[in-house]
Ligand SMILES: Nc1ncnc2c1ncn2[C@@H]1O[C@H](COP(=O)(O)OP(=O)(O)OP(=O)(O)O)[C@@H](O)[C@H]1O
């Protein structure tokens with residue numbers, strides 16, 4: 001009989017021990033032993049000493065490899081079937097996230113894991129925070145047949161999700177199935193339901209049985225007993241909902257529908273993350289200007305969240321990216337803000353309006369060529385406290 005051989009994987013500051021079948025042995029092995037094996041690139045084998053007590057002995061990694069499935073090759077991403085492969089896929093999947101998508105490693109892995117496990121995924125978050133981008137990136141990373149439906153844009157859910165009845169002189173009345181029917185009939189398909197929160201309530205009703213784990217079928221007709229189409233093996237649904245992180249609520253979407261999903265909340269970017277993103281996207285734009293954009297956006301977000309906040313919404317990452325794009329094309333920060341940001345804020349209330357507030361904020365950042373101007377005096381003073 002073969003002894004158990006485990007490999008140590010570092011996750012955050014933990015050193016986890018897995019055998020080739022994906023069983024976890026972390027709790028059986030002392031931290032020092034795991035850490036040292038990890039650092040030496042060695043595997044651990046479970047042995048028994050003379051008194052019959054188990055201990056873990058360092059062995060070459062080839063011992064582990066001999067007992068395990070081939071190491072997962074990212075270039076030929078396929079649907080993993082056995083557990084070790086699944087683990088390997090999930091935990092090495094951060095490399096599949098496009099560089100231009102800012103998303104924390106844990107969130108991305110959770111997304112990949114949920115897709116691999118065939119969960120219905122609902123990406124939530126405020127407008128323009130990367131939900132659609134993340135969902136599309138996930139679909140690309142999986143290398144499975146994929147289908148895209150923008151439910152926010154469909155006027156007629158029945159024809160989009162079910163199909164149309166036509167009349168033809170020769171054929172008489174006939175039914176043509178929707179692309180969605182084809183999608184759910186495709187084994188292992190990843191089906192993106194974008195802007196589900198903005199869909200017509202009829203769409204939600206139609207999707208109810210499709211998304212229900214106990215049902216997983218689409219009814220072609222409202223009538224009971226009418227023909228149904230089964231959701232094929234391995235189909236994964238990824239939906240997006242424009243719902244603020246503060247209330248993952250039923251206000252916008254039906255509770256019963258929400259319950260059919262696991263929620264992956266997109267985080268709003270911090271100013272550093274946003275600055276990093278803008279610098280990555282527009283390396284030729286002056287760094288100070290991009291920093292100003294990131295800071296302005298960030299300040300609007302904090303302001304909108306505070307109780308006494310003077311504005312109701314923060315600038316989205318989408319808008320920040322647009323702003324930076326205008327800077328790249330030679331517009332000034334004031335000009336770029338005037339066309340992209342100001343129109344999003346109401347000028348009701350004159351000097352007390354949201355628009356006045358945002359204009360003042362941007363003005364603070366309009367530089368005369370030196371970055372010293374970027375902060376008003378209050379902030380310089382408070383920055384100097386304790387310096
Ligand atoms: N986390 C992010 N990482 C990288 N780019 C982002 C991110 N969030 C937003 N963006 C930028 O903003 C644009 C809009 O993002 P996206 O369409 O994914 O937003 P959304 O959350 O789906 O918005 P909506 O709620 O309006 O549908 C992207 O094309 C990208 O340029």
Ligand SMILES: [Mg+2]
Pocket residue numbers: 131132133194195240
């Ligand atoms: Mg979207």
